[in-house]
Amino acid sequence: MFETELSLQMKFIELKEKNKKDNESILSEFNARFGNVDIVEVVISDDNLLNFNQANVLSNYQHARVLAYLHKKAARTYSYLKKSTDYTEKSLSDTLSKLIKAKIIEEISGKKYVIATEFQFPHLQFISYEAKLQKWKKAVLQATINKKFSSYSYVVLPYDLAFRLHRQELNCFETFNIGLIGVTDEEFFYFYNPPKKSVSVSINPSLITSIAKFQLETSTFQKPGLA
Incomplete structure (x- = not known):
């Protein structure tokens, strides 16, 4: 066949x-x-799509992995993220800087981080x-x-x-x-037909990068003015 x-x-x-x-x-x-x-x-x-810059940042597994450990309300410290990811200080600092610049996360106090208020998956x-x-x-x-x-x-x-x-x-x-x-x-x-599996972005960088890569591959982004 x-x-x-x-x-x-x-x-x-x-x-x-x-x-x-x-x-x-x-x-x-x-x-x-x-x-x-x-x-x-x-x-x-169509709700809450990433903009191009956010998709570009999160298509990198290293960046997505850091985001996967963060929350909206419960702040995570730099030391917690370093221990959880096992990244070097330079690598983690670079990743955090890119996530902040893309308005994906925020630093709320000395080296404590949360997912940005306006950011939605x-x-x-x-x-x-x-x-x-x-x-x-x-x-x-x-x-x-x-x-x-x-x-x-x-x-x-x-x-x-x-x-x-x-x-x-x-x-x-x-x-x-x-x-x-x-x-x-x-x-x-x-x-x-299998039962539907619940998939969350929490501690799931594979899902985060898949979302970002899909948007990049299909040029499906948040419309200007909605960021």
Whole structure:
């Protein structure tokens, strides 16, 4: 049915695009920190989008990691951040300076930091897909990693293989909370839909960088005057 994984990916994207809503985007080979994800679907809210400078800063995992330890009200000290991140003083100071300049965080007193009053994280939901012709166990492993930033994570396979796995290996997908999709030349089928996973930006730099990278890749930014 499909000669290459790329042809499987492209067919699945083609089929998904047919019913895509205006607030949804579909990207291939999305550059997550731990490697490219075959396909991501992003459900977008226009509220609280990052501006270009903020997205550029937070696309750097080092900067996102510091932000992930901060809160709106509970201040975190410089020493706490240094211990939590294990960054050098120069590296941490440089990161804090860039976050402050981008109006993402504020220094409220001597070396104590909070998330800036006006800064809000964008409301984006990621759904990730890993496509394989045969190596479904590898796809499950990759899909499990994708859950770091995804509300739903699926494995996409040729229909016949997905049908067989649904009958013989469903417990594996249920255990790891990974969805199963089978694809033909004309349509795709959800053999298993996993429960939605709650994903928070708190201590989750993978999600923060994914939001920033998505906005940079699609040029989706906060409109001027709304910062």
